Amino acid sequence: xxxRTLFTVAAVMVAFxxxxxxxxxxxxxxxxxxxxxxTTTSLDDTRLLNxxxxxxxxxxxxEVLVVSAGTGIALEYGQRGDVDVLMVHDRAREDVFxxxxxxxxRRVFAYNYFVLVGPESDxxxxxxMKPEEAFATxxxxxxxxxxxxxxxxxxxxxxxxxxxxxxxxxxxxxxxxEIQGSGDWYLEAGKGMGETLxxxxxxxxxxxxxxxxxxxxxxxxDLVTLVDEGDILLNVYCAMQINPAKYPDISSEIAKDWxxxxxxxxxxxxxxxxxxxxxxxxxxxxxxxxxxxxxVPQTEVKDPIP
Amino acid sequence: MYEIIEGFIEAGRLIITLDPDVxxxxxxxxxxxxxxxxxxxxxxxxxxxxxNFGTFPGRKGLINxxxxxxxxPTVIVGLLIFLLISRVGPFGxxxxxxxxxxxxxxxxxxxxxxxxxxxxxALSGVDPVIRDTLHSLGATRLQFLINVMKEARFAILAxxxxxxGRAISEVGAAILVGGNIMASSFMRSTRVLTxxxxxETSMGNIPKSIALGIILLTIALGVNLAITMVQHR
Numbered sequence: 459x460x461x462r463t464l465f466t467v468a469a470v471m472v473a474f475x476x477x478x479x480x481x482x483x484x485x486x487x488x489x490x491x492x493x494x495x496x497t498t499t500s501l502d503d504t505r506l507l508n509x510x511x512x513x514x515x516x517x518x519x520x521e522v523l524v525v526s527a528g529t530g531i532a533l534e535y536g537q538r539g540d541v542d543v544l545m546v547h548d549r550a551r552e553d554v555f556x557x558x559x560x561x562x563x564r565r566v567f568a569y570n571y572f573v574l575v576g577p578e579s580d581x582x583x584x585x586x587m588k589p590e591e592a593f594a595t596x597x598x599x600x601x602x603x604x605x606x607x608x609x610x611x612x613x614x615x616x617x618x619x620x621x622x623x624x625x626x627x628x629x630x631x632x633x634x635x636e637i638q639g640s641g642d643w644y645l646e647a648g649k650g651m652g653e654t655l656x657x658x659x660x661x662x663x664x665x666x667x668x669x670x671x672x673x674x675x676x677x678x679x680d681l682v683t684l685v686d687e688g689d690i691l692l693n694v695y696c697a698m699q700i701n702p703a704k705y706p707d708i709s710s711e712i713a714k715d716w717x718x719x720x721x722x723x724x725x726x727x728x729x730x731x732x733x734x735x736x737x738x739x740x741x742x743x744x745x746x747x748x749x750x751x752x753x754v755p756q757t758e759v760k761d762p763i764p
Numbered sequence: 765m766y767e768i769i770e771g772f773i774e775a776g777r778l779i780i781t782l783d784p785d786v787x788x789x790x791x792x793x794x795x796x797x798x799x800x801x802x803x804x805x806x807x808x809x810x811x812x813x814x815x816n817f818g819t820f821p822g823r824k825g826l827i828n829x830x831x832x833x834x835x836x837p838t839v840i841v842g843l844l845i846f847l848l849i850s851r852v853g854p855f856g857x858x859x860x861x862x863x864x865x866x867x868x869x870x871x872x873x874x875x876x877x878x879x880x881x882x883x884x885x886a887l888s889g890v891d892p893v894i895r896d897t898l899h900s901l902g903a904t905r906l907q908f909l910i911n912v913m914k915e916a917r918f919a920i921l922a923x924x925x926x927x928x929g930r931a932i933s934e935v936g937a938a939i940l941v942g943g944n945i946m947a948s949s950f951m952r953s954t955r956v957l958t959x960x961x962x963x964e965t966s967m968g969n970i971p972k973s974i975a976l977g978i979i980l981l982t983i984a985l986g987v988n989l990a991i992t993m994v995q996h997r
Contacts, residue, residue, distance in 0.1 A: 525944070
């Protein structure tokens with residue numbers, strides 16, 4: 459009796475696996491090229507990447523596998539050769555990555571701005587300030603223990619975290635000694651942008667976010683934009699290939715197709731119009747015609763990889 | 765409160781209408797953890813038997829070590845497997861990172877200690893009279909093993925259930941070596957119930973999280989019920 463029951467259970471399980479296996483392997487599925495992308499969380503959290511990869515998969519008969527992580531972790535995956543393409547937003551670290559020979563063929567496809575968001579009551583009174591000034595004020599009030607003043611950092615070596623550090627530096631503070639661990643007002647989330655926004659909402663704290671993720675999450679948040687003007691808030695997204703010279707068996711052809719796909723007119727238009735219907739404003743701007751404004755060489759926005 | 769109630773209603777709808785997204789994630793979870801549990805069983809039962817019936821120096825110490833590893837943190841297993849199968853790691857050439865296979869390997873490693881340990885307990889719990897009888901009847905080594913296993917079958921079955929439960933409920937290793945990928949083909953995606961709950965909650969999709977959570981609990985309950993039913997026969 460026991461044996462029969464066990465046999466039945468096993469048979470059902472095997473049948474189930476076979477069915478699922480068949481679903482997974484039927485048709486031309488097996489011939490599809492795989493493209494592995496490590497991306498910064500903002501492109502994934504806003505669903506932009508999902509939208510673009512659907513178009514790409516149809517046009518190129520490819521399968522896009524997206525691993526969403528902060529820019530820091532994405533660069534790490536790239537350096538280890540675990541992905542084919544990186545989509546990140548930290549120009550300084552990208553430059554190092556390219557110089558070290560891990561990445562090639564960087565193309566800039568989109569940009570937007572960072573915003574400082576926080577509770578509507580704005581306990582530190584930073585609304586409308588310059589970014590550096592606002593940060594310094596939050597620190598001052600936070601250190602003084604003023605109630606309700608807290609700042610939540612990504613704390614995950616992401617591009618947003620790098621930008622935050624740059625703003626602290628611009629405000630005249632040494633990040634490691636004067637900000638990190640300087641008091642209960644400064645919290646490090648160690649999470650993606652969406653999660654950090656959700657956390658800031660719970661704690662009603664100040665947080666630096668890219669505008670795209672903030673808009674995408676805004677419906678669920680009681681946080682408002684407080685600071686959104688200042689050159690330092692520029693946020694530039696790029697795609698690049700992992701160097702096939704370092705990892706010869708990487709999917710470099712399809713990776714090249716992807717990077718080139720990102721700067722096509724079609725995709726640039728998709729980026730510029732993405733989310734407008736839903737959020738009333740674009741989440742990202744197309745980089746194609748604004749290369750001067752965002753300070754990148756024209757070749758990086760216009761010239762496809764040969 | 766409203767959010768929770770609304771979440772449950774929406775969750776019910778997702779389950780009743782067999783929402784394809786939710787169902788594929790659930791199916792993938794079951795398959796990954798089922799395969800991992802089978803693999804772990806194939807290793808842990810012989811291993812447990814060898815340790816239980818074997819006589820070798822350090823046997824006690826080994827059993828202690830195995831019992832310590834019951835609480836092996838899932839993220840540590842994840843990190844270890846990540847380092848081994850990442851391209852620059854020793855098994856990098858197999859290109860396993862961010863695949864369901866990687867998750868199966870991680871879960872297998874994760875549940876091995878507890879399954880081996882419980883197998884040892886199961887076998888050592890067999891009535892010594894039976895063992896003596898088998899010996900006195902002149903059973904060969906193989907006959908002895910088979911008969912003791914037969915005696916301990918319910919306990920071993922319970923071990924399998926515990927292993928499956930730990931495998932399907934862990935999130936740390938799955939996210940590190942799987943990457944929580946949602947791709948168009950079923951077997952290339954690595955999004956399972958636990959990683960999906962983590963993601964959906966962070967994205968504010970509470971109803972979906974609740975639906976996935978209910979399914980996860982139902983699966984765990986179903987497995988335990990099935991095992992209990994078998995044991996009561």
